[in-house]
Amino acid sequence: MxxxxxxxxxxxxxxxxxxxxxxxxxxxxxxxxxxxxxxxxxxxxxxxxxxxxxxxxxxxxxxxxxxxxxxxxxxxxxxxxxxxxxxxxxxxxxxxxxxxxxxxxxxxxxxxxxxxxxxxxxxxxxxxxxxxxxxxxxxxxxxGGDRSTSASAPFPELTGREREVLDLIAGGHSNAVIGRRLVISPKTVSNHISAIFAKLQVADRAEAIVRARQAGLGRRP
Missing domain, CATH: 3.40.50.2300 (Response regulator)
Structure with missing residues (x-):
């Protein structure tokens, strides 16, 4: 140019x-x-x-x-x-x-x-x-540093984006709300959730929420 x-x-x-x-x-x-x-x-x-x-x-x-x-x-x-x-x-x-x-x-x-x-x-x-x-x-x-990738972050096997999705799941948000919050498509949300379930070896959303809340996620307003 x-x-x-x-x-x-x-x-x-x-x-x-x-x-x-x-x-x-x-x-x-x-x-x-x-x-x-x-x-x-x-x-x-x-x-x-x-x-x-x-x-x-x-x-x-x-x-x-x-x-x-x-x-x-x-x-x-x-x-x-x-x-x-x-x-x-x-x-x-x-x-x-x-x-x-x-x-x-x-x-x-x-x-x-x-x-x-x-x-x-x-x-x-x-x-x-x-x-x-x-x-x-x-x-x-x-x-302030990127807390999502810190060694002390819960579930280090997850990517930063997967941890964000899990945090919102634990906060009781639907896939549609998660997509709007993170500016990603519903299909991308579903893909992240499938990856989360596989990595955490949980069977469903309810089990993922229990694990996440035990680790301190989902508590933000």
Whole structure:
């Protein structure tokens, strides 16, 4: 990509007004062009294959395939594509789910227009970019250490994500709620639960809840 070549952007959001707003935002910018748009994660994957964008501006919570699953799938097929998340959600679970999937930028909707434009240019240039509140969450997380992988964490045979799922199961949450909390698909939740049952050698959800609560999981509000 040279200075004369515009940054090719695909916008993914299930709200048409947001997509229209992005088109209007970059319409007068000579160095950025919208080459595609999508309203869900499945359409995003198709647009990524057709348009070969430099940057995808990705919402997270969408019907069908969500933004985290779409990010993971797109980057498997096209690892050079840069994903900039632009979403309403700034909770730890959404932020770190997107980062684990491979997003290199994360802004919260409501960011100033010039901030969004700078973020697109930055991720296209290979940099990571995060909004101020998201950056504070990341700094706080690493300053406190990743407890999910500590040697003293319960059930060391589980991955960090499996432990998160088990914690939510122990808290009495349904698969649908777990999927929304962790920004993953219902099928992915079911796959994690199957892996948990196998690793813990439990027969069903009730037995898993007993084991988890005995280990101190499921007690957070």
């Amino acid at each position: 040279t200075s004369e070549t515009p940054i090719r952007v695909v916008v993914v959001d299930d709200h048409p007004m947001m997509r229209e707003g992005m088109r209007a935002l970059v319409a007068s910018l000579p160095d950025i062009e919208i080459v595609g748009e999508a309203g869900d994660g499945e359409a995003a994957r198709r647009e990524a294959q057709l348009a070969h964008p430099d940057v995808i501006v990705m919402d997270l919570h969408m019907p069908g395939v969500n933004g985290v699953e779409a990010t993971r799938s797109i980057l498997r097929a096209a690892p050079a594509t840069r994903i900039l998340v632009l979403t309403m959600f700034e909770d730890d679970e959404s932020v770190f789910a997107a980062m684990r999937a491979g997003a290199c930028g994360y802004l919260v909707k409501g960011a100033q227009q010039d901030e969004i434009v700078r973020a697109i240019r930055s991720v296209a240039a290979g940099h990571a970019i995060f909004g101020p509140t998201v950056a504070r969450r990341i700094i706080g997380f690493f300053a």
